[in-house]
Amino acid sequence: MKVCIYGAGAIGAWLGVHLAQAGCELSVVARGKTLTALQTQGMQCIEAASADSRSIVQVKASDKPADLGPQDLVIIAVKAPAMLEVAQGIAPLLGPNTMVLTAMNGVPWWFFQGFGGALQGVRLNTIDPDGAIANAIPAQHVLGCVVHASCSLDAPGVVRHHFGQGLILGEPALTNGAAASPRVQALVELLQSAGYAASASAQIQKDVWFKLWGNMTVNPISAFTGATIDLIMEDDLVRNFASSIMLEAREIGQKIGIPIEQSPEDRHTLTRKLGAFKTSMLQDVQAGKAVELDALVSVVRELGQLTHVATPYTDALLGLSRLHARVHGLYPAKSAHDH
DSSP states (O other): OEEEEEOOSHHHHHHHHHHHHTTOEEEEEOOHHHHHHHHHHOEEEEEGGGTTEEEEEOOEEESOGGGTOOEEEEEEOOOGGGHHHHHHHOGGGEEEEEEEEEEOSSOOTTTTTTOOSTTTTOOOTTTOTTSHHHHHSOGGGEEEEEEEEEEEEEETTEEEEEEEEEEEEEOTTOOTTOOOOHHHHHHHHHHHHTTOEEEEOSOHHHHHHHHHHHHHHHHHHHHHHOOOHHHHHHOHHHHHHHHHHHHHHHHHHHHHTOOOOSOHHHHHHHHHTTOSOOOHHHHHHHTTOOOOHIIIIIHHHHHHHHHTOOOHHHHHHHHHHHHHHHHTTOSOSSOGGGO
């Protein structure tokens, strides 16, 4: 199977190494130092849990997708701010039956494609304002993937896998209760053979939303305070602020047909287990990289407006985290969806 990783950051490299080991013909779209590292040292994965054992695979890497040609599977593992650039470059990788798997945090551009209900087909302005992403990646190619794992980069092309093997896959257009489509089933089996705890979802949007519900608060709070998860969870005022945001998001989920049964405190119990953990957004701030606020927070505010749910706590979180990111040059200056 020809597999291309678009975005060889931590999650992309972790997926790439294991798929190559499972027999896939792997290529990577990368640039700069990452491209040089992949071409000279291969793609590397260090397993923190097993005494830093290291796997190295050789990959075909280029900054020009046309060099790599049509693929069976393209895995997009970039942070949301880089998505438009991916959309502009992806065409040479797409054949008629190419699957495009998004392994990203937050609400994706395809969230309401095939969703059904009142919001079927709605385009989210905070994610894909002029539809450029949806136009570049036709809906029939798209599959969603929710990643439950923690990885970080030791160096360009070198990923450290800390914990978690969970991958949940699904068709945006599958209705609740339907069995997995043949292509999702085949991908789940491939990923299981590569060592992942992969499973098929009856409604991938629900899994996307549930993960977002946990990280839409701790990610931005950590980004502007510099705090690890244990410190956020130990501070009653901050934890209660996070709970208030989660209650707003839970009400939105209820309105759009993806209810969450848990209480915020239930979820905090899980989050606490991460301990003195740096969120991916805090890692981005410290590395001077753009932060993915729109896919995690701006979009929840937009969904609140679409469903007529008031979001004062989400708004406060967005305002504070956006201001911090702008001061540090990690988020665009004033944009159309500032209001």
